[in-house]
Amino acid sequence: MRMLRWLLLVLGLSIAVSPLHAQEQVQPDERVVRNVVVRSxxxxxxxxxxALVPGETLPVxxxxxxxxxxxxxxxxxxxxxxxWTVPVVGPAGIYRVHSIDVGTGLALFVEGPGFTxxxxxxxxxxxxxxxxxxxxxxxxKIRPDLTTIDHLILSHAHKDHLYLMPDIFAAYAIRNVWDSGRLYDSCGYRDFLDRVSKETGVAYxxxxxxxxxxxxSFANCQSEPKKVSVRLGSALELKSVPLGTNASMRFLYLDTALHEDPNENSLVVxxxxxxxxxxxxxxxxxxxRNDPASAPDAGSIEANLLSCCASxxxxxxxxxxxxxxxxxxRTAFLDAVKASTYVISSGPYLYSGTGLPDHEVVAEFERRGTLFRTDRDDGACKxxxxxxxADNDGKVGGCDNILIELSSAMPVRARYLQIAD
Incomplete structure (x- = not known):
C-alpha cells in the first residue's frame, strides 16, 4: 500500500503544472530546421x-x-x-499589440514581459x-489567464473610445488609469470616472x-450621480513611464484645456x-479636413508635435x-514618424455624414508601407x-482583429487575427 501511495505521488508530481509568468516566451532551439510540434x-x-516554426515564439x-x-x-x-525549445528573455522578448475589431471605434491591447x-x-x-x-x-479568448490590467489609458472622452470601458473594470483589476482630466460632460465619461472612483487600489x-x-460635475447627465469624486495619484506628465522588461511608454501630448472638441485633448502616447x-x-x-499634402493647421496637435519634438x-x-x-x-507629420506599418481602426458609422477612413489617407499609408484595417470585411462580418x-448578429465587429508582434530580435510582424470565442 505504501508503494502504491508513493507511485501515485510520483505520477501526480509528473503531471502537476508549475506556474510561470504568463508572458515568458519560448522559441524553437537553433537546431530546429522545420518546426517544433505543438501537442494537445x-x-x-x-x-x-x-507547429512552432523558427523565428516565432509562443507565450508560456x-x-x-x-x-x-x-x-x-x-x-x-x-x-x-x-x-527542442528555449526560453526567450530580456530584450529578445516578444511584445504584442492587438487592435481589436470593435466596429467604428478604437481598442488597443498591449502585452509584454511583466505588463499589460x-x-x-x-x-x-x-x-x-x-x-x-x-x-x-x-x-x-486570447488571455484566459488574465486577471489584471496594469495600465488603462483613455485618449479622450468620446463614445467611440470610451463606451466599452466600464465592463473592463468589472472584469479585471486595474492598477493605473491615465486620462487628460479634461471634463467632458457626458454620462459615458461620468460612468468611466465612477468606476475609477470605486476601483480598489487603482492610481488615477x-x-x-x-x-x-x-x-x-455632470450637469448634462440626467441620471445619478451628478458628481463624482476621484482621488488623484501622481500627475500625468510628458515623460517616460516604465512598463516592464525593456518597455516603457512616453506621453508626447497632453492638453487639459476645455476645447469645443475633445479630439483636441487626445493623449498621444x-x-x-x-x-x-x-x-x-x-x-x-x-x-x-484637407488633403494629406497640406501643412498641419497652426495650433493643431500635429503641428505642435512637429514644433516641439519631431524626433x-x-x-x-x-x-x-x-x-x-x-x-x-498630414504628410509632414508622416515624414517625421517614418513608420513602415500602419493601422486604421474604423467601421461604417458616419462622422458628420462622412465615412472613414478617407481614401486619400489610405493611399498615403499604402504608399509608405503596409496598411492593416479593422473594417476590411465589414459586410461579411455582419x-x-x-x-x-455574438455571431451572425447583423453587426460589424469581432472579425478583423490585428496582431502586431515586436522584438529587438526581429522585424515588425503584423497580421489579421480572425478567431472565435
Whole structure:
C-alpha cells in the first residue's frame, strides 16, 4: 500500500503544472530546421495541434517535466518539448499589440514581459455591454489567464473610445488609469470616472493635479450621480513611464484645456517595446479636413508635435489618428514618424455624414508601407457565424482583429487575427 501511495505521488508530481509568468516566451532551439510540434498534451502520444516554426515564439503559461505549456493565438493551450525549445528573455522578448475589431471605434491591447496595457475601448455601433462586450470577449479568448490590467489609458472622452470601458473594470483589476482630466460632460465619461472612483487600489493619473480628491460635475447627465469624486495619484506628465522588461511608454501630448472638441485633448502616447516604437494618436488632428499634402493647421496637435519634438515621433508602427480621417495624418507629420506599418481602426458609422477612413489617407499609408484595417470585411462580418462576441448578429465587429508582434530580435510582424470565442 505504501508503494502504491508513493507511485501515485510520483505520477501526480509528473503531471502537476508549475506556474510561470504568463508572458515568458519560448522559441524553437537553433537546431530546429522545420518546426517544433505543438501537442494537445505533455506527451508524444497526444495529437499535434499546431507547429512552432523558427523565428516565432509562443507565450508560456506553465510547465511540467520535459514540456512547456503554451498559449496559442486562438486561445487554445498546447505543449512543446523542452528538448527542442528555449526560453526567450530580456530584450529578445516578444511584445504584442492587438487592435481589436470593435466596429467604428478604437481598442488597443498591449502585452509584454511583466505588463499589460489597454488604450481606449469604445465603439459607435457595436454598443452591447456585459456578456457581449467584444473587448472583454477578445481578452478572455486570447488571455484566459488574465486577471489584471496594469495600465488603462483613455485618449479622450468620446463614445467611440470610451463606451466599452466600464465592463473592463468589472472584469479585471486595474492598477493605473491615465486620462487628460479634461471634463467632458457626458454620462459615458461620468460612468468611466465612477468606476475609477470605486476601483480598489487603482492610481488615477491626469494632467489637472495630484495627490488630492477632485470632484467632477455632470450637469448634462440626467441620471445619478451628478458628481463624482476621484482621488488623484501622481500627475500625468510628458515623460517616460516604465512598463516592464525593456518597455516603457512616453506621453508626447497632453492638453487639459476645455476645447469645443475633445479630439483636441487626445493623449498621444509612444510605446517603446524591445527596441521598437508604436505611436498611438487617439483622435489627434492636424486641423480641418484637407488633403494629406497640406501643412498641419497652426495650433493643431500635429503641428505642435512637429514644433516641439519631431524626433520623438519616430516609430515603426503608427495607429492612425481619428480613424484615418483627412483631419489627421498630414504628410509632414508622416515624414517625421517614418513608420513602415500602419493601422486604421474604423467601421461604417458616419462622422458628420462622412465615412472613414478617407481614401486619400489610405493611399498615403499604402504608399509608405503596409496598411492593416479593422473594417476590411465589414459586410461579411455582419453575418459571420464564428467571430468574437455574438455571431451572425447583423453587426460589424469581432472579425478583423490585428496582431502586431515586436522584438529587438526581429522585424515588425503584423497580421489579421480572425478567431472565435
Amino acid at each position: 498534451g505533455p506527451s508524444t502520444d497526444t495529437p499535434a495541434i499546431e 503559461s506553465g510547465d511540467v517535466p520535459l514540456w512547456y505549456r503554451v498559449q496559442l493565438d486562438d486561445g487554445r493551450t498546447g505543449y512543446v518539448s523542452k528538448a 496595457l489597454l488604450y481606449d475601448a469604445g465603439t459607435q455601433d457595436d454598443t452591447r455591454r456585459g456578456a457581449h462586450n467584444r473587448v472583454v470577449n477578445y481578452l478572455r 493619473h491626469n494632467g489637472i493635479g495630484s495627490d488630492r480628491e477632485h470632484e467632477f 509612444r510605446l517603446d517595446l524591445g527596441g521598437k516604437r508604436v505611436l498611438l494618436m487617439g483622435d489627434a488632428e492636424a486641423g480641418q 520623438d515621433l519616430r516609430a515603426d508602427v503608427l495607429v492612425a489618428g481619428h480613424h484615418g480621417s483627412k483631419t489627421s495624418s 453575418v459571420n457565424p464564428a467571430k468574437i462576441g
